[in-house]
Amino acid sequence: xxxxxxxxxxxxxxxxxxxxxxxxxxxxxxxxxxxxxxxxxxxxxxxxxxxxxxxxxxxxxxxxxxxxxxxxxxxxxxxxxxxxxxxxxxxxxxxxxxxxxxxxxxxxxxxxxxxxxxxxxxxxxxxxxxxxxxxxxxxxxxxxxxxxxxxxxxxxxxxxxxxxxxxxxxxxxxxxxxxxxxxxxxxxxxxxxxxxxxxxxxxxxxxxxxxxxxxxxxxxxxxxxxxxxxxxxxxxxxxxxxxxxxxxxxxxxxxxxxxxxxxxxxxxxxxxxxxxxxxxxxxxxxxxxxxxxxxxxxxxxxxxxxxxxxxxxxxxxxxxxxxxxxxxxxxxxxxxxxxxxxxxxxxxxxxxxxxxxxxxxxxxxxxxxxxxxxxxxxxxxxxxxxxxxxxxxxxxxxxxxxxxxxxxxxxxxxxxxxxxxxxxxxxxxxxxxxxxxxxxxxxxxxxxxxxxxxxxxxxxxxxxxxxxxxxxxxxxxxxxxxxxxxxxxxxxxxxxxxxxxxxxxxxxxxxxxxxxxxxxxxxxxxxxxxxxxxxxxxxxxxxxxxxxxxxxxxxxxxxxxxxxxxxxx
Amino acid sequence: xxxxxxxxxxxxxxxxxxxxxxxxxxxxxxxxxxxxxxxxxxxxxxxxxxxxxxxxxxxxxxxxxxxxxxxxxxxxxxxxxxxxxxxxxxxxxxxxxxxxxxx
Ligand SMILES: Cc1cc2nc3c(=O)[nH]c(=O)nc-3n(C[C@H](O)[C@H](O)[C@H](O)COP(=O)(O)OP(=O)(O)OC[C@H]3O[C@@H](n4cnc5c(N)ncnc54)[C@H](O)[C@@H]3O)c2cc1C
Ligand code: FES
Numbered sequence: 001x002x003x004x005x006x007x008x009x010x011x012x013x014x015x016x017x018x019x020x021x022x023x024x025x026x027x028x029x030x031x032x033x034x035x036x037x038x039x040x041x042x043x044x045x046x047x048x049x050x051x052x053x054x055x056x057x058x059x060x061x062x063x064x065x066x067x068x069x070x071x072x073x074x075x076x077x078x079x080x081x082x083x084x085x086x087x088x089x090x091x092x093x094x095x096x097x098x099x100x101x102x103x104x105x106x107x108x109x110x111x112x113x114x115x116x117x118x119x120x121x122x123x124x125x126x127x128x129x130x131x132x133x134x135x136x137x138x139x140x141x142x143x144x145x146x147x148x149x150x151x152x153x154x155x156x157x158x159x160x161x162x163x164x165x166x167x168x169x170x171x172x173x174x175x176x177x178x179x180x181x182x183x184x185x186x187x188x189x190x191x192x193x194x195x196x197x198x199x200x201x202x203x204x205x206x207x208x209x210x211x212x213x214x215x216x217x218x219x220x221x222x223x224x225x226x227x228x229x230x231x232x233x234x235x236x237x238x239x240x241x242x243x244x245x246x247x248x249x250x251x252x253x254x255x256x257x258x259x260x261x262x263x264x265x266x267x268x269x270x271x272x273x274x275x276x277x278x279x280x281x282x283x284x285x286x287x288x289x290x291x292x293x294x295x296x297x298x299x300x301x302x303x304x305x306x307x308x309x310x311x312x313x314x315x316x317x318x319x320x321x322x323x324x325x326x327x328x329x330x331x332x333x334x335x336x337x338x339x340x341x342x343x344x345x346x347x348x349x350x351x352x353x354x355x356x357x358x359x360x361x362x363x364x365x366x367x368x369x370x371x372x373x374x375x376x377x378x379x380x381x382x383x384x385x386x387x388x389x390x391x392x393x394x395x396x397x398x399x400x401x402x403x404x405x406x407x408x409x410x411x412x413x414x415x416x417x418x419x420x421x422x423x424x425x426x427x428x429x430x431x432x433x434x435x436x437x438x439x440x441x442x443x444x445x446x447x448x449x450x451x452x453x454x455x456x457x458x459x460x461x462x463x464x465x466x467x468x469x470x471x472x473x474x475x476x477x478x479x480x481x482x483x484x485x486x487x488x489x490x491x492x493x494x495x496x497x498x499x500x501x502x503x504x505x506x507x508x509x510x511x512x513x514x515x516x517x518x519x520x521x522x523x524x525x526x527x528x529x530x531x532x533x534x535x536x537x538x539x540x541x542x543x544x545x546x547x548x549x550x551x552x553x554x555x556x557x558x559x560x561x562x563x564x565x566x567x568x569x
Numbered sequence: 570x571x572x573x574x575x576x577x578x579x580x581x582x583x584x585x586x587x588x589x590x591x592x593x594x595x596x597x598x599x600x601x602x603x604x605x606x607x608x609x610x611x612x613x614x615x616x617x618x619x620x621x622x623x624x625x626x627x628x629x630x631x632x633x634x635x636x637x638x639x640x641x642x643x644x645x646x647x648x649x650x651x652x653x654x655x656x657x658x659x660x661x662x663x664x665x666x667x668x669x670x671x672x
Binding site for chain 2: 044138158210250494
């Protein structure tokens, strides 16, 4: 049933920032690398859309800043749940990572004296720390990584969906994948596998993510027996444009206009409200507080016509708006948004703080399996501080690449289990069989998104989370097996991709709901209306999700207590 | 409700000897990008339409660059108009419908 078999020392799954950084490093360490990506390698995923945050404590804006302050800010911002070892690593190695990216051809904005321009994103940063490149960091970073990939001539294949990880006993041995363009099934034999599949924002109806962000990496890692951690923490933002529909969910980082004379957000009654929701009383609080505040106003009937609130540029001249946020402004204007008028902004799902539980070398709890970037968990705990993702993606990408190459050099040639391969091929081809008469995959995705939105979103409680778990069980038992594709063709069949994604999304949704139900407190990005207080005596603990057989289990563990590269019980 | 008619490029190398343009009708209560309009055809009218949907949707990646009414434009930043004709860029090998080889 397999159409082609490919060998690699290091298989990198994902063509975004983490995947490319890992591939470049593994190649430099002498490994035979293969990059597979659901989208176009180097032109898919979230990294390219990153906007204004890249935290590295150079201390250019304020000499008192240094990696220790960055570390302290990050630990506080994670509500005590980030893995301290990981935070220590990425706050210290951030500077070297900027140097790497510049050596690959990017150049970040500097002042006349050649010092980095560093800005503050919100009150979580003690000193202005985020370096910048106009208002879009993702584009220059991805350009630099693509250039370096091309220079090294690293083998890559576009539009390949990895659908299953394979194991040889305890160790990772490869993967099965589907080629979107040809419809062929591929078997990959690899000594190390690096997952860099990005986030899961597509589990929510309004999100800031790209459509390929369906949480695949978490579902695949669960299937391979790896631990996931902090899955209950999903960052919802209050910085998304709500109207017109063409740009719903698109980020607009208006925080940068607040000190230039723009009004703080206000509700339908014209009243500013953010400070009412922030325990510190700030008018520009950390991001998840924005989301909760807007959600609260909308629920109380004080929202804007399209389910948000209002941002008013006020007295800020248009030139200043364009100057501060050039590409965002241009994109919004192309759909007729008048940047001089109040704009409806609201909540969008933005970032999965948790994911594959990793250690200092980005290794998961399964030998040979790595997690990098947004699909990993540990660096951010209960809420990711703005601008820390790019730092962490690039630092751990590099670490994973190097370690995976070193491990691959000593690992035996892996053997995939032919039964496992065949079962997976049957599952994939099964989607194309004509006997199914249920809804199309996009319908099932809609149901998953609605469930997440209604019960696993900004505000949660036990009853809602149980309802969500019931819904996911029903989707898994009844909807997915009946799912019917519009076409049985193998070539460029997007329904087929979506069917596989819907299956993964159901698993990931269940993992999030289980962890959220277990955490009977509120902390960071997780808010339980039935348990509104943060309870440090009980809950300075991470929640780990595991799959054994077909069942998911959750348990709470002390922060940083895993052994990486050794599968846990 | 606004009605949009779009002419979309269809070609299945396995079954068709030549490409053709087919007209579809969709409805929307507000403006749509060309990309959103194509997705709506696929979602609500004809799911056998092949399209790419892994890209950035905000004018960053360039993957959605197509011929839109005879001009090369980004489908995600171009506002859909009634009667538009949408197909692959010239001289690209078509894999199926609106999925073509990248340069
Ligand atoms: C609009 C926006 C703005 C942001 N701005 C900032 C910012 O300013 N600062 C900051 O620090 N962070 C920011 N973030 C967050 C940050 O950009 C992301 O978390 C980070 O870039 C993720 O990088 P990654 O390499 O983990 O994944 P991605 O860059 O998302 O790459 C994932 C890759 O995996 C591929 N893939 C997925 N599933 C599969 C599969 N099954 N098989 C094969 N391939 C697969 C995808 O196609 C893609 O190529 C922003 C996020 C968004 C959405
Ligand atoms: S989808 Fe990326 S530019 Fe249009």
